Amino acid sequence: MSAETPVRHLQAVAEFGQYALWETDLDALLHEACSQVAKGLGVPYAKVLEYRPGGDDFLIRAGVGWGPGVVGSVRAPADRGHPPGLAMQTRQPVVTEDITADPRFTLTALFREYGVVALANVPIIVEAGVFGVLEVVTPRRQAFTQPEISFMQGFANLIAAVVHRKGVERSLQAALQEREILLRELQHRVKNNLYVVSSLLGLQANRIDDDGARQALMEVQGRVHAIGLAHSILQASQDISRLDLGAYLGDLCRTLIAAAPFPVTLDLDLQPAQVSLQVGVPLGLIVNEIVSNSLQHAFGPGGGPEGGPESGPESGPESGMVSLSVRRAGDRIELMIADNGRGMDAAAVAARRGSLGRKLIAALAVQIQGTLTRPAVERGVCYHLSFPVPHD
């Protein structure tokens, strides 16, 4: 060994340390370690043996120089009668110049096949115990020096650090998955509980004779439904913290239209827009108020798009229609909700000025920092709501 060798070894360990920082594939990392160690020590064979507590043996997890069918398949005994077993159990390097003449050890079939004479083993020690052993072998007598063993141990320690990091990553991943499952379960419970509340409101409404009081409870039930639907959509989202606004509001309108006592066409123009529940629920409540209002007042008997005195809207070009569009415009989201019903005259606007629905719409628009306007339209009612894309 030349005087420059230790310097070259230190350089190789440093380079491998850098490589170990970003390599995420443990098998690739182990192979690289074997390759560097074999090269650094000038031996034809190196391998990493991973200890398997279940079988109380080692599996050759990675290696260089070996023929097909060795790495990933061949096992080695973990007892003290074999160098890797002794290195693991003593947690110390094990070196032999000539294993065929060393009374401590028994030759394995693999060593006989490859004519192994000299070898060196260093344990790969991790927090939980011993991961395995890094081993170099050669078919000629060789006395491995202390600097060479230290060189090997440097690699083994870096491997141990990566194995430890992998274990921590696995634990974190498992904890994240568990958190996700718990969150989804919680979502399911919230949705179910809102459905129970909605049912309770319905049961109570069924027992009220006063039409106004019953109607008020039904309106609250509709609002609870709108909130419950947001949770339902969120439960199916890839990202549990965000829901697709178009999918939510589209479904909300569909359920409102489906529950209407007469046919109304729904015209949806929905661009994808992901929002949190904090933004989605107020928007759902706003749309619920506006569309419920349309269904209640724009198309009722005596109304309809063309104002027939006796009938509600019929199918065909003059049938009742509710339109909803969700569009991204730069850093804002624009909502347009409209109907082609009888519209609101000044008297109707004045009458609804103090209504809860109107107050809710205004307050919720402010909550999401939105700007709500009612553009003039030829027929029916139109609301336009613009709000900043939330960055929460």
Add this chain to the structure above:
Amino acid sequence: MTDRRPALKRILVVEDEALVALYTQELLEDAGHTVVGLAATGESALALAARERIDLALLDIRLPGGMDGVEVGAALRARHGIPVIFVSGTLDCETLERVSAVEPLACLQKPVRPGELLAAIGRAQS
């Protein structure tokens, strides 16, 4: 003017939330249907179906016990020829495939509005 009212049905409600089941029962009965029974599990639903004449089953999918709503629906169809409507939360692809295999008359997303449920039953009959 044609009579658009749906024919009245004998309906089995399979739902493990008691208040949701109770409200569904009242909705259906107010609309003139007969609720044959409320079952909170798949096993009790199948027991009811074995002794009652049932025209239609409304099924929640997530149920306590050994069977989920899709299995119950499949058994109701196979053993008694009872058509089903699923009422459920948003479904994953695998459950959706199983639901499709049962060929339900409708699949409604929870929470369901009262009018939406009655309209689905009406559509299922037309």
